[in-house]
Amino acid sequence: MAGVSEATVSRVLNNVGPIREDTKRKVLEAAEILGYYPNALAQSFARRRSGNLGVILPYVPKVHIFSTYYFSEILNGIGEQVRGLGYDMLLIFRKPGVENGYMDLFRSHKVDACILLGTTDTPAERKALKALEEAGHPFCLVNQHFEGERFLEVDADHEQGAYEAVKHLLEEGYRKIAFLNGPPEYSNSLDRLKGYVRAMSEAGIINPAASLTEAIPPEWLDSGNYSRTSGYEAAKRFFRNKDHIDAVFAANDRMAIGLMQGFRDLGMHPGKDIAIVGCDDSDGARITDPPLTSVSVPFYQMGMMAAKLLLTDSVSEDHPKQDGGTGHQIQMSTKLVVRSSSRGNPA
DSSP states (O other), X not given: OOSSOHHHHHHHHTTOSOOOHXXXXXXXXXXXXXXXXXXXHHHXXXXXXXXXXXXXXXXXXXXXXXXXXXXXXXXXXXXXXXXXXXXXXXXXXXXXXXXXXXXXXXXXXXXXXXXXXXXXXOHHHHHHHHHHHHHTOOEEEESOOOTTOOOOEEEEOXXXXXXXXXXXXXXXXXXXXEEEEOOTTSHHHHHHHHHHHHHHHHTTSSOTTSOTTTTSOGGGEEEOOSSHHHHXXXXXXXXXXXXXXXXXXXXXXXXXXXXXXXXXXXXXXXXXXXXXXXXXXXXXXXXXXXXXXXXXXXXXXXXXXXXXXXXXXXXXXXXXXXXXXXXXXXXXXXEEEXXXXXXXXXX
């Protein structure tokens, strides 16, 4: 209808190369009259590219994953970057412990690159990620790092965040500070444990020469699964040793909020009888009673950075590549936000 070749139509519709204005006008007018629009599936077939950035999420039954601050913030950050770069985002759920199928996503051209959330440091997961790396498929881990590997990673400085949280409690006069950590298969659990031990060691409260866990009195250390319920249950265990603790640092806000509810049901008043500090600085931290002191983690920016690295192959000047090697390990800063749940010890 426009009287030009298929190649010229392709260049006009994809806005590629120099094209005469009258030629461009004729092609666009013909496309409008015919109601023609490029078929994305056919384009991806021809280019052998999907135009999709895959985001792999853990599937956990009865857990409302999109309502959790951690996942919603990271996904919003990824989505903002993906939209700006003209890609689509494909969400893929996988059950923990089940064959991951990462390679199949690339072999079938469903995705051009993928971001992995909620990965755990297990032998099977390392093997799968190494296979992706060796095959040259682009992927990025968010909020998880694998010691000794050179994977593309965007993480936060959880060790420093934990250190500042515990140091704040020490400066407020607390000395018997317990730690409610997350599951050990997540790298940030070890990072936060290191930060806790560093702050307590510098204060002379625990022995810095001992191993990480042996340095801590057993009544000061517990773990949950990052849910509010696990925090609530931990409050009962800490309550048995209430005379031996005066503050608790929790590895995320959901557990910290569960702790506050649990202590309140047991007759203790958070912020008065016991200090509580969380981690994430979620929306819930602002509306608890009392408002929750928390370590702010830049999940939104981490999501944006991961997508940018994969889709533009660039590294921000503010977050340079660390340690050289074949991969990028980017670590973003955290910030302690102090509220009344951890203010001064009346004693």
